[in-house]
Amino acid sequence: xxxxxxxxxxxxxxxxxxxxxxxxxxxxxxxxxxxxxxxxxxxxxxxxxxxxxxxxxxxxxxxxxxxxxxxxxxxxxxxxxxxxxxxxxxxxxxxxxxxxxxxxxxxxx
Amino acid sequence: xxxxxxxxxxxxxxxxxxxxxxxxxxxxxxxxxxxxxxxxxxxxxxxxxxxxxxxxxxxxxxxxxxxxxxxxxxxxxxxxxxxxxxxxxxxxxxxxxxxxxxxxxxxxxxxxxxx
Numbered sequence: 001x002x003x004x005x006x007x008x009x010x011x012x013x014x015x016x017x018x019x020x021x022x023x024x025x026x027x028x029x030x031x032x033x034x035x036x037x038x039x040x041x042x043x044x045x046x047x048x049x050x051x052x053x054x055x056x057x058x059x060x061x062x063x064x065x066x067x068x069x070x071x072x073x074x075x076x077x078x079x080x081x082x083x084x085x086x087x088x089x090x091x092x093x094x095x096x097x098x099x100x101x102x103x104x105x106x107x108x109x
Numbered sequence: 110x111x112x113x114x115x116x117x118x119x120x121x122x123x124x125x126x127x128x129x130x131x132x133x134x135x136x137x138x139x140x141x142x143x144x145x146x147x148x149x150x151x152x153x154x155x156x157x158x159x160x161x162x163x164x165x166x167x168x169x170x171x172x173x174x175x176x177x178x179x180x181x182x183x184x185x186x187x188x189x190x191x192x193x194x195x196x197x198x199x200x201x202x203x204x205x206x207x208x209x210x211x212x213x214x215x216x217x218x219x220x221x222x223x224x
Contacts, residue, residue: 006151034212043113043199043215044152089152096165097213099144101151 006100019077023090030092038087080107113216121222127188130219134202141183146197195223
């Protein structure tokens, strides 16, 4: 049973435009949510997080939105850059992190 | 400071063999978690160790085991290997337990191929 789902395996966006990556979860007890980015041949690296008491968190070009009633999380990247091309994993948890299956983002010129 | 170090980076085994993977966390980090990454399955949680004790375990068979030493280094072992165990095994460390610490710091992984 996949508690954290990323239904879009891939996304292609033009440089300078907005990238929106989505994530759904099933466990309403999750109280912390994170996004990780992974380049080939490297381990995932932390990008941004949000706790369940907030609905938005910004860090530079990256903003995470949390809709608890819909059990939905999204990551907005504005403006998108070619270096953002990577696999993005959302993760959620209480005492351990459950990861989604990832979305491969490609930013083209 | 040095990051999370995993060894070996690549290995090939045959069905029925066993394998041991090693992880050295960031200095000062006491929590070590292991994840299995396969195409289409994302990162599947294996287990977490803190202060030499297993604190959490994922839904994997008993063939998957691990341990943590007093210096926080961790090993995971997979016995009686199956073809489906072929995956990238990722180790992550954090200063303290729980996802609300913010970050897990991942190593580059050990890619296991079972023939």
